[in-house]
Amino acid sequence: MPTRRIRRAWLTAAATASLAFTGLAAPAQAEDLPPTAPQSWIQEPRTTEATASPYTTRAWTEPGGAASPGDFTMSPGAMNAETTTRVARLDSVLPKSGVQNLLAGANRTVQPWCSSRDPFGTAPDPDIKYCLQDDDSVSREWVPQGMTGVSDAKDNELWGDAGDIQLFASYDGWDPGRENDPLPTAGDCTTAELEANDACNQKGVRITFVQSRTNPATGSPEIKYRHVLLGWTYVNSADHVSFDGLHAAEYPIQKGVHAGGIVWYGNYLYVADTRNGLRVFDMRTIMDLDPDGDPKTHDAMGSDTDGVKTTANVEDKTKVGRHDNVWYSFGYRYVMPQVAAWKFKATQSNPQGSYACVSTGAPKASYISLDRSTTPDRLLMGEYCRPESGYPSTGRIASYPVAALEGRSADVAAEGWANYLPLANGGAQGAAAHEGTLYVNESKGTDEPGNLWRYTWGGGRLVQSGQAVKTARGAEDLYVERGTGRLWSLSEHRPGQEDDCGANPGAGDPDGTDYCQRVLYGHKLSWLDGQP
Template sequence: MSRRRIRRAWLTTAAAAAAALAFTGLAVPGHADDLPPDVPRSWIQEPRATEGSPTPSLARDWTAPGGTASPGDFTLSPGAMNAETTRRVTRLDAVLPKSGVQNLLAGANRDAQPWCPRDPFGTAPDPDLKYCLENDDSVSREWVPQGFTGVSDAKDNELWGEAGNIQLFASYDGWDPGRQDDPDPGGDCTAGELEDNDACNQKGVRVTFVQSRTNPATGSPEVKYRHVLLAWTYVNSADHVSFDGLHASEYPIQNGVHAGGIVWYGNYLYVADTRNGLRVFDMRYIMDLNPDGDASTNDPMGADTDGVKTTADVQDKTKVGRHNNVWYSFGYRYVMPQVAAWRFKATQSNPKGSYACVSTGAPKASYISLDRSTVPDRLIMGEYCRPESGYPSTGRIASYPVADLAGRSADVPAQGWANYLPMTSGGAQGAAAHAGTLYVNQSKGTDEPGNLWRYKWSDGRLVQQGQAVKTARGAEDLYVERGTGRLWSVSEHRPGAASDCTANPDAGDPAGTDYCQRVLYGHKLSWIDSRP
């Protein structure tokens, strides 16, 4: 049997075993340390919503754009494996050293440039503030920006120790050469493909911490950032705790968790998992695989229950987790493991392979945000939908008291209201509520600026306020930064992603000022609200 077939046979067996163990709440097995490192070890991950068959009959409760929806469909249940996940993270914490957010940012290794010439706005008005990422992040085919949050969500006083203003955005791994054209969703990477391009690995999701600060040495303002890999813990067949990137059953729409929305609240980071619910991470468990800051040395790590001392390698980008007593993380210094999950209680019957949405049953968790202008603070969740024949939904939106999500011991229902979005064509990429107004980003692709819509509730319905405000191409998730009065987002497109992008780095063209390059940007809320 060929090595390729061996890997696929192993994957089939492991997936079946993992599914059975996930049902019972036990550990999901991974491969032994001596098996090929490119075997996907944990494609079956929490949370997992109950799957049902899509049918247009589930549109029966559709009211109208802006009309009421059923908040009960949004009810979240604690992940069945939360207790087991806690045990795994506790084991991992005993092996790997930790770094707090402030230390991580103190060693931030990348620069964001305010007001560089990159311009995804075109004919749309310029934002109040714009940050450009370093060239490789701006045009990366692998990492696609999506969710956005920051310290204004995390803390009521918008302060995280001495760290100053902090923003976070999430990116999903959207390009896996060697897997992309493989009809098997698990796929596999040959040794040659990995050697040629480490992007062959499906790396899941990373979160980028961004800090605007004054350089202590020069006294000059600067914006620095650092990437952190999100991880899923498991126990392999050698009874070693280990971790992998985040994965979900989103194929063929995407290869893993989309991270279309993120919310940082207190110590917890909530990440949207489209078909399933929420994944939860903890800022107190950011693992540091290179404590001395010298990537050329393999720093000593701790020992798992076997008592064997381990080290870490942050230069090898082709491996993740523990292999032969060495820890790998796709080349990232920092890893943050999932600590819990929330899954939809209702059956998930949205059609796979389509952007159409049913009108009842479990929604899609396409994006999330935080509203601190209400009492209590609430987490907003909404759907990205494109209406089709038989599926008229423009996308539902609802909210939860966010503090209730910290308990993880009982169901959390939506907060008494839910609506269909008013935009008749759908396509919402992000939404944020503040002071009674709901702001919604709608992307129009690469060929024209996006739309930023404003709505208010009237007699239980969402009603449009004014006209759409034109904004960046590829506009994504929304984040309200209360102290500065800005509404932030990130653009997702890259040169070469469409024929109308003028520069194509893959073909050796210079990046120039191409409007498809990514930026973080903030509009003043007062300016948005004053638009006709």
Template sequence: MPSSRIRRAWLSAAAAAALAFTGLAGPATAKDLPPDEPGSWIQEPRATEGALPAFGTRAAAVPGGAASPGDFTLSPGEMNAETTERVSRLASVLPESGVQDLLAAANRPIEPGCSRDPFAAAPDPAVKYCLKDDDSVSREWVPQGFTGVSDAKANEFWGAAGKIQLFASYDGWDPGRESDPNPAAGDCTAAELEDNDACNQKGVRITFVQSRTNPATGSPEIKYRHVLLGWTYVNSADHVSFDGLHAGEYPIQKGVHAGGIVWYGNYLYVADTRGGLRVFDMRLIMDLDPDNDPSTHDPMGTDSDGVKTTADVEDKTKVGRHDNVWYSFGYRYVMPQVAAWKFKAAQSNPKGSYACVSTGAPKASYISLDRSTVPDRLVMGEYCRPESGYPSTGRIASYPVAALEGRSSDVTAQGWANYLPLANGGAQGAAAYKGTLYVNESKGTDEPGNLWRYQWSDGRLVQNGQAVKTARGAEDLYVERGTGRLWSLSEHRPGSADDCRANPGPGDPAGADFCQRVLYAHDLSRLDSRP
């Protein structure tokens, strides 16, 4: 059965309250719901769950030492062919937008050199960008992965679009990023559904950031635009449709965390923690408001039924096709998943835990790209917190990234893998460049994170210099080769469980700005010169 997770996003507040314990569809939208056959709505990759190894046989994990690269082997998603057909069908109905057109419609300004300070006593970065206030403190969207045009192209140019960076955010409110089989344990009350749209389960969004000189004014500007990631399916009325990005591995995974992203050529790779990788195509970004006037409800194309459709980007409570109208949780742009890679080995990590087994399928907690090697490689690593019986500090390995474009056979890691030299684990991101591995270690909301530098020596990762203090809540890493900068972003916000006001900084005694999110970059030359 489709979970209440999917259905809840399409119900009104009253209907959701009335039907929360039944999982039944409201009559007004019954024909638009996903069908009950699992193969037609489930999203890949799905983790194969294995038994935990016996306590006395769990492999030792030596920080910095060698791990098994064979555990990282990826297999093409079983639904890739079906996904291709569905996306092709969707593209025949919805108009497409290129990256440059999307950036031309960027609608949210960034404030460079802003006063918000998640660094406290840590050294100031070379560059700091502030998001708009709502994005900076949003309970709903939590930023994670980071990439950019320096990953995408060897020459770091994407047409005339200028400098481009991308970051990913997962829907952290829960509008229910989990397919909990017990609808009574649903995360959104009827009052919350009525109050705003945040209890819709939106999954993951990608934010495109552009730095350029405005051609009309001649002045420099930095703007950004959010794009919803989607998954296509054929609904019960035999219409192609889409939903937000979800995962079906509850309770071992509560959703696609998007802890790392890599843009390479035309493709965007998104880390799927327990599964592997989700793949998106930059040439297949759907535009549901081509005239840039939300009130006009632009005409869309026709599906196989020949019925004319329109789009509504004003209504933030629905997604996909409903009664011949397309919705997208209010987002103008939607990018559907085109393929998946899943771990060949079974997932034997503890359920709902940050502890990690030392062998078997890893967790795809973060990914990055290394263009300083031949061939270019995609680096993947784990977020782990060692505990009794689970000594792993997190493994890291790499793949020849070009091999991931084929999707016809398994892709193996490049003959090496290591446990990270972090005694307490906690790696949130890692990037390799010119023989150095940079690792962001999170220290939670209580103190700035650590940025570590490691190098390989006789197959081991060894520490190179002391940790550099960095932002509180430091996340994924991205190397921008042309500027010689190492980019990241902070995930925390003031208030609730991420309340950083308990530890305000010296320049902000009230703590009001201390943990509002920023994008930031360190100069690699300055990092590498530190003791």
């Protein structure tokens, strides 16, 4: 099997046009590629797309005003049954690891309160701050976005015996070589480009599990974390079950899901797919490609329906899925495959390549969060929008009874309310509700600290409560941790991303403080609520 995506004779201009028209995304390292991409390679969800048209006054009310909840209705993914079959088949071949075992072997370390990384600048310090290892903090490839944790997952905030767990999502935002390829729609990088930099592979999305605990050997407190690659199962032309990274269906050939919001609820992890809806993953099907913990041993895996014995290789970062009876995962030990999807029932008409949003029709799933302070528990979903001429929407927000999403057999409607966000200029990066207050993160880019806004519902409108609280630069998704009374978020920027961040760590500030290395952080809800 080939080790990389190289342009092939069969991928003519006509074939490329066909892929672009249908929105198919062929697996990154597919085995025995046929002349046309088969249906089994389509990644769900896939909401119906239409050409965007401006809406001036139609349905638009005002920032904070009522929107149509019917636009948020979601339908089960058309391939849910097939996806279930594929995951079961993959499960019979690859060994599994539970969340607690994964955390026990966490291989990376958080440094709390590292003074050299300060995306807050002149903004008030948070109640708690976690600094990632250097390569994660400055990675050009992996960009942090969504956040959730065990407080969302379980009412008692425990996963078995494990508590104090946070999760965050990152998307693969770098594809060196694509912009220089003669035919960018035909794949990522040439052979030489891939050999020079494995980032040429579009790896999709990874989820990071973080745990604060006591080291059993030393008795000292520690914060450890581990990355897990998200995957999409498919069956190739050799009738082998395999998996690829996540790729959004609206782009031709290998373009990543943004993962701007995630929610862990019970056994399931919900990941926002911006133009389409939700992707669903199961904590009970985390595959372990290195069970003995020694990457050099290339552990034995199971057999697929062909009966052929397979092994795994987590040393090679350039491949994913099954190749010549060897399993690869871009170098990650753990892979969690998608088990289901929810797609918007309304037509998606938001203009592509723009931050503008239409006022009606399918929304964008820019971020999601969980509210356990209501009955029933609800999943909030909102849009990132920047109003422009003809597109006045500041972004809509609505919610669903989250338990209804476990059924996957019938449409799930929003709860009967929806609002346009009160941000006059849009730009919401995350939102979370708790005890009747809606908290909204607005990023101001790398130039200055972000804004954390507070709103309440009154008379069918969202009404501002107090002034904006300054927070981190590049502030992203929001997560309420009930037991500690904290509102968590994370920052997305990195050094060198903009002039304001500097080309090197420490260069963003004359005192040596770096405004643009990523951190996870939590504000006390009681402190936020007490601000003017």
